[in-house]
Amino acid sequence: MQGTPTETATRHLAETSRWKPLEFAFWLVAFGAIWLLPSHHLILNEIIITALFAMSLDLILGYAGIASLGHAAFFGFGAYFAGIFAIRVIGDPLTGLVLATLASGALGFITSFLVLRGVDLARLMVTLGVALVLGEIANKMTWLTGGADGLQGVVMGPVLGLFEFDLYGRTAYVYSLVVTFLLFLIARRIVVSPFGLSLRTIRDNPLRARAIGIPVNRRLIAVYTLAAAYAGAAGALLAQTTQFVSLDVIALHRSADVLLMLVIGGTGYLYGGFAGAIVFKVLQDVISNWTPQYWTFWIGLILVILVLIGRERMNHQVAVLWARLRGKPEPRPRTIVGGH
Amino acid sequence: MAGRPHGARSLYFPGGSRVLTILFDGIAYGMVLFVLACGLSITLGLMNFVNLAHGVFAMVGGYVTAILMNRLGVPFLATLPFAFLVPAALGLVMERTLYQRLYNRNHLDQVLFTIGLVFMAIAAVDYVMGSQPQLIQLPSWLRGRVDVFGVQVGLYRSFIIVVCGFLVVGLQFVLAKTRFGAQLRAAVDDARVARGLGINTSLVFAATFAAGSGLAGLGGALGAEILGLDPTFPLKFLIYFMIVVTVGGTSSLTGPFYASLLLGIADVAGKYYVPSLGAFVIYTVMIVVLVFRPQGLFVKAR
Amino acid sequence: MSAALETVGLQKRFGGIVATDDVSFRLEPGARHALIGPNGAGKTTFVNLLTGVLQPSAGTIRLHGEDISAMAPERRVKRGLVRTFQINQLFAGMTPLETLGVAVSERMGHGYEFWRPAGSKSVVIDEIVEIATRFKLADVLEERTASLPYGKQRLLEIALAFACQPRVLLLDEPAAGVPEAERHDLLATVAALPRDVSVLLIEHDMDLVFSFAERISVLVNGALFTEGTVSEIANDPRVRAVYLGESLDG
Structure with a gap:
């Protein structure tokens, strides 16, 4: 390393916010798929929505250290909101999307106070409880949600008044991809900002974060609200592009699946959700073709093995590989830091 | 609910004794929940381990009874020891080979791992036994209801209350009076200090885990008639177990016991009086308790 | 007074x-x-x-x-009012650069700025480098805290409190x-603090x-x-x- 310490430090901080070649490549492929994979738009649409959902979980789990077993609460809320809004008010997708996102954010803001109170296990149970309560409400308010039959009769207008949703999912994929990309850009800026860094201190050590003057609770409320809004946007996209909402959007397995995807893809770098969603959907596709009924067995096995090998260690292996690919010195293995 | 047509139900619940019948059924339900969940409460308190796969052991117990009865013709009562022993042995093996590696991991890892086990178990049981519910044909002397001073009392529910009552008293005795119970309590209080006192905590952990799994299995067998038994059992009742543990706290068995009774009565009464609310009430109660008394409702604040 | x-x-x-x-x-x-x-x-x-x-x-x-x-x-x-801890309380997954940077930004009231990349203000960088030099951390600024030797971690523990300008x-x-x-x-560094x-x-x-x-x-x-x-x-x-x-x- 050359240059004064100040130059080196500036360079290093700037490097975390600079785009890497692989990132450009990823988005190029994602947008290229609009023309290159026309017959797969339906599944691609599903993947990109799931990835956005997983990214929203990464914001709280990977960056702020809040584990949630009920993140589908916001996904489901956004989906029902967008679906009901289209039926009862207006079928314009963007209006519905923006309002569903804001409403989910508001729900996240309110429930964040519940989540803040507890620690660890209590927190997991509260997030789970919130999702269960919302699921039960959706189940029982049949007149509004359609209950167990699902919300029928969602009819969407064209996006921007121009692009009708088609049977092949082309408009759906482009719409979901553009929305996800914009939300990703915002998230990517946030995580490298001073605000984003302060979240990481909370994730690593809330006690010390407080002791250096970071208002921990307020930051957690802020990021929880943001993540809820993102999840709501993902839910709204699903409702609008599939024009159907069922209780499945808020079910426990959806919360568990998204957690699994994020864990497979790795937490704390935003792309984990994308990688996880792709791997998960492809696996689901392959295994379902092979043993349609029992695919949860293999998902369970993957989880068990993943934990036994150690997520940390695997992430480290990936980091080593990544560094090698980029011709950088290998990161040293982690040693224990006192505290916690 | 006002204006609710009575119809067939009022045959079972005649007159003003309906409340007592619901209370009775609720207590039986709560007792089963306690036997199902007490093992989870102890392992959580003892090892700070979140075992979301606890219901798997309960399911195994239920299936052991179902298989023994329906395929081999073993009488109901004779299957119960196996419903305890098979899950206990399974628990012991899993504790020694898998669970003990995860005691020092964070709760998220434990949650992921045990949810993975639940998924695997559900699919595996579905594969072997099929997805249909298992029916357990109770012996004739346990079927039907009798009239006790105008209150309709189910025979099987009475049986459950008696058996679970003995189990509760027995557990309390083991914990309070035996050497193992003393070691267990010491380890729950502070595992490090207990180790310093020469207690083999690893052995205590394993034995407790096995016993807890066995009790869950017994609960699964006893409760199969009331709760239903199919491959999704571990997931369906997970939330009930967690409510018992979070509301009851993990520092003693009395907390989970009261929590189980409360949950059982609330659930039975809720389903009867306000079926339109569904499980909404118990979930909401759980959140409120978690938010205001994160250490549990029946635990003295430290 | x-x-x-x-x-x-x-x-x-x-x-x-x-x-x-x-x-x-x-x-x-x-x-x-x-x-x-x-x-x-x-x-x-x-x-x-x-x-x-x-x-x-x-x-x-x-x-x-x-x-x-x-x-x-x-x-x-x-x-x-700032403290240090008897047992290191650090941010394992972050570098000393980021750790000190957070403390300095937070003190200057930038904690809620979510649109500007961290490290784009030279006042903040200058101060990080100054503190790091004083605590002999300048050569490890970009390493993960978890992989630092204990002695350096201890120095970072104290430096972090200094970054809050107590x-x-x-x-x-x-x-x-x-x-x-x-x-x-270590004590000499503490003793060298200004008398206010x-x-x-x-x-x-x-x-x-x-x-x-x-x-x-x-x-x-x-x-x-x-x-x-x-x-x-x-x-x-x-x-x-x-x-x-x-x-x-x-």
Whole structure:
């Protein structure tokens, strides 16, 4: 390393916010798929929505250290909101999307106070409880949600008044991809900002974060609200592009699946959700073709093995590989830091 | 609910004794929940381990009874020891080979791992036994209801209350009076200090885990008639177990016991009086308790 | 002139146990003050009360004359009351650069800026580099904290408190686990702080206390046992008895 310490430090901080070649490549492929994979738009649409959902979980789990077993609460809320809004008010997708996102954010803001109170296990149970309560409400308010039959009769207008949703999912994929990309850009800026860094201190050590003057609770409320809004946007996209909402959007397995995807893809770098969603959907596709009924067995096995090998260690292996690919010195293995 | 047509139900619940019948059924339900969940409460308190796969052991117990009865013709009562022993042995093996590696991991890892086990178990049981519910044909002397001073009392529910009552008293005795119970309590209080006192905590952990799994299995067998038994059992009742543990706290068995009774009565009464609310009430109660008394409702604040 | 930090009748009960017993204590502006006491004397509880990790059962805490008894921990930090920890409390997944950067940005009020990349302000960078140089961390700024050797982690622990620009600094056994040779370096860095920073050193190592402090308070069983200059305390037979009775292990 050359240059004064100040130059080196500036360079290093700037490097975390600079785009890497692989990132450009990823988005190029994602947008290229609009023309290159026309017959797969339906599944691609599903993947990109799931990835956005997983990214929203990464914001709280990977960056702020809040584990949630009920993140589908916001996904489901956004989906029902967008679906009901289209039926009862207006079928314009963007209006519905923006309002569903804001409403989910508001729900996240309110429930964040519940989540803040507890620690660890209590927190997991509260997030789970919130999702269960919302699921039960959706189940029982049949007149509004359609209950167990699902919300029928969602009819969407064209996006921007121009692009009708088609049977092949082309408009759906482009719409979901553009929305996800914009939300990703915002998230990517946030995580490298001073605000984003302060979240990481909370994730690593809330006690010390407080002791250096970071208002921990307020930051957690802020990021929880943001993540809820993102999840709501993902839910709204699903409702609008599939024009159907069922209780499945808020079910426990959806919360568990998204957690699994994020864990497979790795937490704390935003792309984990994308990688996880792709791997998960492809696996689901392959295994379902092979043993349609029992695919949860293999998902369970993957989880068990993943934990036994150690997520940390695997992430480290990936980091080593990544560094090698980029011709950088290998990161040293982690040693224990006192505290916690 | 006002204006609710009575119809067939009022045959079972005649007159003003309906409340007592619901209370009775609720207590039986709560007792089963306690036997199902007490093992989870102890392992959580003892090892700070979140075992979301606890219901798997309960399911195994239920299936052991179902298989023994329906395929081999073993009488109901004779299957119960196996419903305890098979899950206990399974628990012991899993504790020694898998669970003990995860005691020092964070709760998220434990949650992921045990949810993975639940998924695997559900699919595996579905594969072997099929997805249909298992029916357990109770012996004739346990079927039907009798009239006790105008209150309709189910025979099987009475049986459950008696058996679970003995189990509760027995557990309390083991914990309070035996050497193992003393070691267990010491380890729950502070595992490090207990180790310093020469207690083999690893052995205590394993034995407790096995016993807890066995009790869950017994609960699964006893409760199969009331709760239903199919491959999704571990997931369906997970939330009930967690409510018992979070509301009851993990520092003693009395907390989970009261929590189980409360949950059982609330659930039975809720389903009867306000079926339109569904499980909404118990979930909401759980959140409120978690938010205001994160250490549990029946635990003295430290 | 009001004290830099002052407690009046400070008390903390845990159930029936009194952990802090009616402590009235004054830290003068610019002081180099040490707080000593045998194991279990309640030093850590006292620090936790001062910094707001625990709420007092009774009594008041004043920082430069302002009552901060009910103030949230992070707001006390913003007012200049900063502590270090006896056991390192660091951010394992972050680099020292990021760690110090967060503290400096937060202090300058940039904590809610979510649209500007961290490190785009040269004032912040300059200060990070200055602190890192002072604590011999400049060469490891870009390494993960978790992979730093213990000595460097310890330096980062102290440097992090400096990055918060304390007016009152509470050092909880700063030399714990630091090799003999490096201890005095560490203390010299602390001693070099400008005189408008008041320092309270909580320490076990008597050599260190005697070489650093100008005044010493002794805490026994949660209560203030005695207070005086270094020589007064060093020659106080009662203090000696308290320590010898406890076996001097620090």
